[in-house]
Amino acid sequence: MTEKAGNALELSDLSVAYRVAGRNRAVLRNLNLTIGQGEAYGLVGESGCGKSTVALSVVRYLPRNGSITGGAISLDGQDVMKLDGEALRRARAESVSMVYQDPGKALNPSLRIGRQLTEIFELGGIAGQAATDRAIAMLNRVRISDPASVMQRYPHQLSGGMQQRVAIAMALANDPTMLILDEPTTGLDATVEAEVLDLIALLRQELSASILFISHNLAVVSKMCDRVGVLYAGMLVEEGSTQDVFNDPRHPYTVALLRCLPRGGQRKDQGRLDTIPGFLPGIGADIKGCAFADRCALATDRCRSELPPLYDLGGRLSRCHYHEQAQALPRATPSDVAAVAKAKSEPVLHVEGLNKTYASHGHALRAVKDVSVSLRPGETLGLVGESGSGKTTFARLLLGLVPPDEGGSIRLEGKVLAPRLDNRTDDQIKAMQIVFQNPDSALNRSHSIRHLISRALKRLAGLRGAALQARLDELIRSVRLTDRHLAVKPRQLSGGLKQRVAIARAFAGEPRIVVCDEPTSALDVSVQAAILNLLADLQSKEDVSYIFISHDLGVVRYLSDQIAVLYLGRIMELGPSEAVFSGPHHPYTEALLSAVPKLDQTETSRIRLDGEIPSATHPPPGCVFQTRCPRKIGAICETQEPPLAEAEPGHSIRCHIPYAELARLQKPAMQAEPA
Amino acid sequence: MSATDSPAGMPAPDNAGRRGPMAEVFFSLLRSGTFLTGLGIVLFWIACALFGEHFVPYDPLADDIINALAPPSAEHWFGTDQIGRDVFSRVIVGSRDILTVAPLATLLATVAGTALGLFTGYFRGIVDDIISRILEAFMAIPVVIVALLAIVALGTSKTTVIVVIGLSFAPIIARTVRSAVLAERELDYVAAAQLRHESAFHTMFVEILPNVIPPILVETTVRLGYAIFAVATLSFMGFGIQPPSPDWGLSISSNYGMIGGGFWWTVLFDALAIATLVIGVNLAADGVHGAFND
Structure with a gap:
């Protein structure tokens, strides 16, 4: 890929510091990095390691308290550090483009898409109809099917995926030589992410950037x-090359990072995920020796005193004194789990025909339609589906935060639950708790951790005084927090620690069921692994059942015994986790699985969903998935809604295609994918 | 516990170099020139109200008909009024009543407004609709009319002024609190409180209230400026603070007929006093607003 004709980007010994509380704190330390012409270079690392700072430094766009304290940046042979105001502006306008994580914030909410796009051409001296034509051509290029109408719309009228396409179109408009993509798909659904990634891959072939x-x-x-x-x-x-680094890592940090991910269909009863102990050094920390030494089980005294150079291992680099042993890094978390023999017992939760209809501008919005599931003690029901599929609404119905429509029933340990929270007994309330997605929203920022957990113990467990104190100690230890975390407010804790507090609070009343609504989606992989282990441990200890909502299929698979795949509020597929994942599965499940980028395979047979999830106010007639279904068989799909039929014992699929036929159609894909 | 990621590996909670949000606001106030200037002016008038009577050259209430309407001079720095009272002494101690009535009225407005705002923002729906419409209707009536009615009904007294201004300002504070509560209401900690069967009272006052303190503080300081102005206006019109208080508004009211005769000093200094106090409070309010919205 790399041509020898000069590099697109060269960072040499780049150091960047942020000034915090009157002191310069190093964020980037002597960073050397080269990106060749036409090359795609990936920068990975946990949050706080300086990834975005690199992106901002390239165009000298650091926040006001940030400064480049040393080194050089060369863009296409041009020294960025030496550019004056006007030249820098031209470089930013002509040769570099950036796409950020949140397209909703990158687009101006009060200007039409057309205006924002043509503006870029006007800066380049093209105006009027010519600019409009170029803008439409640009939208065509990012595969927006109806560019003329998109030009007339405001950003909020587009979906997240469309917004990101527009942002990419804007970035490509001036034909940049360097394209910086900063987490371009992080906020998007897996299916949309796949589309955007496909688009970027396709554009790479067309462009020289x-x-x-x-x-x-x-x-x-x-x-x-x-x-x-x-x-x-x-x-x-x-x-190093992507192949080398991910398949044969030579630094303990890379090794550890890769081990944190649930891979190859790993499940909770097969072992715990590995974690990385400790924490990233704070910004500006004084680092002697190897920065990772404190968290590395292989570290010796040499690592702690002597900064390893970037050892050249023949076309690849590793900053580890013991790079040849890196893969021998011992696990930080023992893998083995005590095998739990599960007695077949009565379901703890039984949901029958649950519906929720909202009135939206005179239309009925069926957020949840005719959902029936049951959950046994100590088991996890995973809920998957794109955003807008009704996962969170379903969870809120169960908890009683939102009353369901008349007719359905929720039974907890055989007893029918009142639809509204106010009418449920204290015992019923404490039996079902939730861990929210965003701990910043879920933990009251005015209260100390001690207050947050004590209050839950008081209300849910009815404890007072010494008994409360004893249980509090036990509880914080079971989520692996310590006494010193009790006195602080939530904002003084990291994301992972906050989520532990939220878990402790949910477990205060010894619940039978805990709803986990994307509990790890805001966390780094190493922290995610620790939280997933914690949830799995608590489950085997307390025999609690989970309803686990996540868009990350690997995570759902790790923790779930049963999976329900939701689409437009309906269950499309329901069955044991292994059966749903290994297939044959519903075409929608197939598409979801195919959309997830995987580390351990280079290319899979790809099924892509066109367009967006339809509006729940106007669901398509017949099978709701027919508008996007890659395996649609004909008129029957458009006229008749298929029933959720049991294909195998315990495994139901809502599809007109017979089970055997699905098995035949999906066979090649199933072989390619190790179960 | 089979698997462990050791608690020992966790960093101590980050206390060093970081202050609580309230401390942050406090330090930012200390750096704000606007706030400090405003605070200086207000403190000056408070000091005058508390200790002024021990330092003033004359008894602010003592008349001296022979020296009536004397222009500013070495003996009477700000001159004398129509019955010979020393204007300087009267201006210095004239802040006493306004500085008790206006803050108390603001306090009443804040307490009532916060309660109403929490109530409407928390319950939403029909409760909110009814109370909010009533409050809006209330806001449409000028303070002076309310004051007139109240005085007819209750008679003139400081209490009447406090109640009238407090209740007139309460809906404005309620509106600010309500919008802040509506935003907080959507956060998951409120759902978490419901999932503990907390009472509405607990959720409103223990869970939500601490998080809406910043906008309440800002609104309160802004309202204090308006309250001072309102007290001065009511006193000027005769519905507020009553004679023989050396109150500024009252002094202007009893002397403004003299301006035509060229006796400007009987009115000017009281007017300037009101102006400086209002400006001082507004500067401080600006500073508070800035500190919370950095």
């Missing part, structure tokens, strides 16, 4: 990039 691709998602980077650099505490710790 070099790409700096920043992501915390290793699988995405492995799919998109030629070479990859692993950033840790502002230093490059490993660099």
Whole structure:
């Protein structure tokens, strides 16, 4: 890929510091990085390691308290540090483009898409109809099917995927030589993410631009990039071709990061995920020796005193004294779990025909339609589906936060639950608790951790005084917090620790069922692994059942015994986790699985869903999935809604295609995918 | 516990170099020139109200008909009024009544407004609709009319002024609190409280209230400026603070007929006093607003 004709981007010994509380704190430390012409370079690392700072430094767009304290940046042979105001503006306008994580914030909400796009051409001296034509051509290029009408719309009238396409179109409008993508798909659904990634891959073939691709998602980077650099505490710790780094890592940090991901269909009863102990050094921390030494089980005294150089291992680099042993890194978390023999017992939760209809502008919005599931003690029901599929509404119905329509029933341990929270007994309320997605919203920021958990113990467990204190100690230890975390307010804790507090609070009343609504989606992979282990441990200890909502299929698969796939509020497929994942599955499940970028395979047979999930106010007639279904068989799909039919014992699929036929159609894909 | 990621590996909660949000606001106020200037002016008038009577050259209430309407001079720095009272002494101690009535009225408005705002924002729906419409109707009536009615009904007293201004301002504070509560209401910690069967009272006052303190503080300081102005206006019109208080509004009211005769000093200094106090409070309010919205 790399041509020898000069590099698109060269960072040499780049150091960047942020001034916090009157002191310069190093964020990037002597970073060397080269991106060749036409190359796609991936930068990975946990949050706080300096990935975005790299992107901002390239165009000298650091926040006001940030400054480049040393080194040089060369863009297409041009020294960025030496550019004056006007030249810098031209470089930003002509040769570099950026696409950010949240397209909703990158687009101006009060200007039409057309105006925002043509503006870029006007800056380049093209105006009027010519600019409009170019803008339409640009939208065509990012595969927007009806560009003329999109030009007339405002950003909020487009879906997230469409917005990101527009943002990419804007970035490509001036035909940049360098394209910086900073977590471009992080906020998107898996199916939309797949589309956007496909688009970027396709555009790469058409354009000459070099790409700096920043992501915390290793699988995405492995799919998109030629070479990859692993950033840790502002230093490059490993660099090499994507193949080499991900399949044969030579730095303990990379090894550990890769082990945190549930891979190859790993499940909770097969072992715990590995974690990375400790935490990333804070910004500006004084680092002697290897930055990762404190968290590395292989570290010796040499690692703690002597900064390892970037050892050249023949076309790849590793900043580890013991790079040849890196893969021998012992697990931080023992894998083995005590095998739990599950007695077949009565369901703890039985939901029958649950519906929820909202009135939306005179139309009925069926957020949840005719959902029936049951859950046994100590088991996990995974809920998957794109956003808008009704996962969270279903969870809120169960909890009584939102009353369901008349007719359905929710039974907890055989007793029918009142639809409204106010009418449920204290025992029923404490039996079903929730861990919310965003701990910043779920934990009251005015209260100390002690107050947050004590209050839950008081209300849910009815404890007072010494008994409360004893249970509090036990509870915080079971989520692996310590006494010193009790005195602080939530904002003083990291995301992972906050989520532990939320879990402790949910477990205060010894619940029978805990709803986990995307509990790890805001967390780094190493923290996610620790939280998933914690949930799995608590489950085997307390025999609690989970309803686990996540868009990350790997995570759902790890924790779930049963899976329900939701689409437009309906269950499309329901069955044991293994059966749903290994197939034959519903075409929608098939598409969801196919959309997930995977680390351990280079290319799969790809099924892509066109367009967006239809509006729930106007669901398509017949099978609701027929408008996007890659395996649609004909008129019957458009006229008749298929029933949720049991294909195998315990495994139901809502599809007109017979089970055997699905098995035949999906056979090649199923073989390619290790179960 | 089979698997462990050791608690020992966790960092101590980050206390060093970080202050609580309220402390942050406090330090930012100390750096704000606007706030400090405003605070200086207000403190000056408070000091005058508290200790002024011990330092003023004359008894602010003592008349001296022979020296009536004397222009500013070495003996009477700000001159004398129509019955010979020393204007300087009267201006210095004239802040006493306004500085008790206006803050108390603001306090009443804040307490009532916060309660109403929490109530309407928390319950939403029909409760909110009814109360909000009533409050809006209330806001449409000018303070002076309410004051007139109240005085007819209750008679003139400081209490009447406090109640009238407090209740007139309460809907405005209620509106601010309500919108802040509506935003908080959507956060998951409120759902978490419901899932503990907390009472509405607990959720409103223990869970939500601490998080809406910043907008309440800002609104209160802004309202204090308006309250001072309102008290001065009511006193000027005769519905507020009553004679023989040396109150500024009252002094202007009893002397403004003299301006035509060229006796400007009987009115000017009281007017300037009101102006400086209002400006001082507004500067402080600006500073508070800035500190919370950085």
